[in-house]
Amino acid sequence: MPVTDITTDPENLTMTITADFPVPVERVWAAYSDPRQLERFWGPPGWPATFSTFDHSVGGRARYTMNGPRGETESAAWEFIAIDEPHSFSVLDMFVDDDGNTVDGMPSMRMEFSFEASAAGTRAVTRVFFESAESLEQAVSMGMVEGTAMAMAQIDAVLADLRELAQGKGTVVELLDDTHVRITRLVEGPRELVWRAYNEEELVRQWMLGPDGWEITECVIGTEPGQRHRTSWAPVGDTEGEPFGFEGEVLLVDAPRRAVTTERMQGTEGPETLNDLNLYEEDGATLITVLIEYPDRETRDMILATGMADGMEASYARLEHEVLRSAGR
Structure with missing residues (x-):
């Protein structure tokens, strides 16, 4: 800093x-x-x-x-x-x-x-x-x-070469204060393809799976402010765990750079988070930044303790594979 x-x-x-x-x-x-x-x-x-x-x-x-x-x-x-x-x-x-x-x-x-x-x-x-x-x-x-x-x-991130700053570091989680967490991941590939991977159902189903052994059973994507989004997961085969999902509202879209949504566990009244996705491209690589706002420190710590970052890294690795495949690299 x-x-x-x-x-x-x-x-x-x-x-x-x-x-x-x-x-x-x-x-x-x-x-x-x-x-x-x-x-x-x-x-x-x-x-x-x-x-x-x-x-x-x-x-x-x-x-x-x-x-x-x-x-x-x-x-x-x-x-x-x-x-x-x-x-x-x-x-x-x-x-x-x-x-x-x-x-x-x-x-x-x-x-x-x-x-x-x-x-x-x-x-x-x-x-x-x-x-x-x-x-x-x-x-x-x-x-x-x-x-x-x-x-x-x-x-x-502005002064350094993007790959020098983030390549090989995987998913990085930073606690900015009691209620804000910044998550970054460098993905090889252009921003347009990363944006598509977030906003096209067929692509989302291929990468946003978390740890191995899970599948997406429902995928509703909101692409405009005011629309609702909803994604559900379930274990496959011998994988342990109960089906779950998240839902929320799209608040802001500035394609292909930024999207802001609310998110909460399906079937509950909260707690609700605010997820601010930003994509920045430099020399054919895209830095994904997700700023998450939690209602309080206790909720922040509870969600991070679930192993969220590990699941995101598994998903981002798949996303990068799909982006490189689409780019013919």
């Missing part, structure tokens, strides 16, 4: 975020000055940012929208006030409405980003200057400290 310190200073109306990266200054600069790279970490998990405009010049503006898992949106804009490539840049950051106008009552701030060479690679220091103590307090109460730390934790 790159963030080493986040300090708020109410007396001087500032927040300072310090992060260290094992890459040269120029590589970090590229991540912050390219909107396609920047939007992969500018926004905490579950709230990815999309930059619609990006004029990286003094006086230019950038506009972005953070997209929540239930279709919520928060839009903001940067105005670039200073740029010293590749060492620093400064922006005015403000919440905006759909027309790009500043939203009254929301905190605005000046942000200074600086990048210096260090023994490990690069030290990045972001200083945020607030207009008033009330603005700083409001930003903190809105979760800016926690959100910044979680957002910055995503930058490792």
